[in-house]
Amino acid sequence: MKDYLLALDQGTTSSRAILFTSAGEVVATGQIPFRQHYPQPGWVEHDPLELLDSQLQAAAQCVAASGVAPGDIAALGLANQRETALLWEKATGQPVGRAIVWQCRRTAAFCTQLQEEGYTEAIRARTGLLPDAYFSGTKYRWLLDHIPGARRRAERGELLCGTVDSWLLWNLTGGTVHASDYSNCCRTLLFDIHRLGWDETLCQLLDVPQILLPRPVENSGDLGVVAPGVPHLEALAGLPIRGMAGDQQAALFGQGCFAPGQLKNTYGTGCFTLMNTGTAPVTSQNGLLTCVGWGLGGETTYVLEGSVFNAGSSIQWLRDELGLIEKASDCDVLAEQVPDNGGVYLVSAFTGLGAPYWDMYARGAVVGLTRGTTRAHLCRATLEGIAYQTADLIAAMERDAGQKIPALRADGGASVSDFLMQFQADLLGVPVERPAVVETTAWGAACLAGLGAGLWSSPQEIPRAGGGKIYTPKTDRSRAYAQWKRALERAKAWEEAEP
Numbered sequence: 105m106k107d108y109l110l111a112l113d114q115g116t117t118s119s120r121a122i123l124f125t126s127a128g129e130v131v132a133t134g135q136i137p138f139r140q141h142y143p144q145p146g147w148v149e150h151d152p153l154e155l156l157d158s159q160l161q162a163a164a165q166c167v168a169a170s171g172v173a174p175g176d177i178a179a180l181g182l183a184n185q186r187e188t189a190l191l192w193e194k195a196t197g198q199p200v201g202r203a204i205v206w207q208c209r210r211t212a213a214f215c216t217q218l219q220e221e222g223y224t225e226a227i228r229a230r231t232g233l234l235p236d237a238y239f240s241g242t243k244y245r246w247l248l249d250h251i252p253g254a255r256r257r258a259e260r261g262e263l264l265c266g267t268v269d270s271w272l273l274w275n276l277t278g279g280t281v282h283a284s285d286y287s288n289c290c291r292t293l294l295f296d297i298h299r300l301g302w303d304e305t306l307c308q309l310l311d312v313p314q315i316l317l318p319r320p321v322e323n324s325g326d327l328g329v330v331a332p333g334v335p336h337l338e339a340l341a342g343l344p345i346r347g348m349a350g351d352q353q354a355a356l357f358g359q360g361c362f363a364p365g366q367l368k369n370t371y372g373t374g375c376f377t378l379m380n381t382g383t384a385p386v387t388s389q390n391g392l393l394t395c396v397g398w399g400l401g402g403e404t405t406y407v408l409e410g411s412v413f414n415a416g417s418s419i420q421w422l423r424d425e426l427g428l429i430e431k432a433s434d435c436d437v438l439a440e441q442v443p444d445n446g447g448v449y450l451v452s453a454f455t456g457l458g459a460p461y462w463d464m465y466a467r468g469a470v471v472g473l474t475r476g477t478t479r480a481h482l483c484r485a486t487l488e489g490i491a492y493q494t495a496d497l498i499a500a501m502e503r504d505a506g507q508k509i510p511a512l513r514a515d516g517g518a519s520v521s522d523f524l525m526q527f528q529a530d531l532l533g534v535p536v537e538r539p540a541v542v543e544t545t546a547w548g549a550a551c552l553a554g555l556g557a558g559l560w561s562s563p564q565e566i567p568r569a570g571g572g573k574i575y576t577p578k579t580d581r582s583r584a585y586a587q588w589k590r591a592l593e594r595a596k597a598w599e600e601a602e603p
């Protein structure tokens with residue numbers, strides 16, 4: 105019985121694989137970390153062959169540990185770190201240089217130039233994005249301009265480019281499929297999210313020849329099969345590849361946010377909030393991004409996306425820089441020991457503030473300290489600060505989408521904090537739901553693959569694993585919320601010089 109789905113989750117620091125049953129239970133996992141390269145301050149690179157090898161090994165490890173016969177796996181689905189960009193040789197599959205990672209700021213000056221030359225609105229109208237070094241397009245341009253001979257070879261048709269989804273797919277299929285799914289394409293600055301195709305004007309503006317780019321495809325369907333002779337995956341030759349999505353969109357899908365207005369927040373190092381806005385793209389008035397969530401069966405679902413730059417990282421700061429706690433879970437324990445925050449507010453604007461505030465000159469602030477402030481208050485203020493920033497972001501999304509949210513679905517490392525989840529529900533005034541299986545990214549990839557393999561005929565048929573936890577609003581936090589807004593003002597525009 106082909107009742108299993110293999111999900112690959114190629115992340116920023118490790119490659120993971122999870123084998124699920126079609127009911128959403130985790131059967132086995134595999135995980136292999138890989139190296140980060142920092143050739144200059146602000147630059148981040150990955151070795152494409154190491155990314156690939158770690159991912160293939162993680163998959164092999166997972167399948168071996170599961171004891172499941174490869175013939176019982178219905179399909180493979182892929183989720184990946186988004187925006188990370190690379191070039192490789194069409195004939196040999198050899199990478200041309202390292203991959204430039206999404207975090208890398210090396211193309212910031214070019215993006216500023218695009219803004220100064222007045223391209224921001226044109227870019228936003230077509231792509232839903234802002235000209236920022238975060239996105240892939242300017243990274244391709246950099247590779248073509250800085251790797252000796254690359255541009256000339258690219259123009260001769262000898263090279264291919266892609267984000268990590270297309271790199272993995274190309275390798276899994278033995279170099280036969282060069283495609284990228286809409287959720288990844290839409291993070292490049294080159295993709296028209298309305299027409300669902302590469303935009304020739306933007307390709308020219310960013311100096312990226314279209315012949316290099318992968319073919320844009322839907323997120324579920326026949327993406328190819330695992331080729332014979334893929335290293336570590338010999339036993340999986342012939343396995344259909346049926347789903348593919350960028351990690352945040354995969355998590356939204358894995359959380360079952362199929363209806364307009366539904367949203368999820370991933371509480372990791374930072375927070376990523378994505379709201380399903382239905383089949384029409386919504387333009388934000390608050391600096392949120394408009395992206396493709398997924399394309400399925402000829403229908404495109406759009407999302408609004410925003411992020412809190414520092415969320416779980418502020419708990420790491422309490423632990424690693426201040427030494428106030430030994431492990432992240434201590435933060436929760438201490439926060440529960442005090443009846444309130446003692447008037448203390450912590451704004452984790454360590455690297456400025458993102459949506460909806462957009463203040464790169466903001467810096468972290470702790471306000472309201474008294475002689476009676478304890479580390480428990482600081483821990484509580486840190487968790488509350490994450491929830492306040494998320495609430496502000498969601499309020500902006502509600503304004504943009506013109507609808508109130510019914511509930512928030514949560515995942516990510518910091519979503520294990522009961523205090524944080526309860527406080528978030530109190531602030532939003534709607535339930536916060538945390539699923540039992542928090543591997544929502546991998547599950548989303550598995551779901552897309554399962555749909556493509558015909559295990560279900562629509563997303564609504566996908567089972568939602570029970571056993572999660574629902575936090576319903578209990579306490580009115582409106583007075584504290586007003587205080588938070590004052591604290592935020594203290595943190596804004598702190599840095600005077602160009603950061």
Ligand code: ADP
Pocket residue numbers: 371372373374415416417418419420432433434435436516517518519520521
């Ligand atoms: P990422 O994918 O961004 O690396 P994860 O989803 O793995 O992040 O989450 C890691 C974050 O979760 C860390 O920043 C850590 O501070 C936070 N975290 C882990 N355990 C807890 C906990 N018990 N309470 C609150 N935060 C936690």
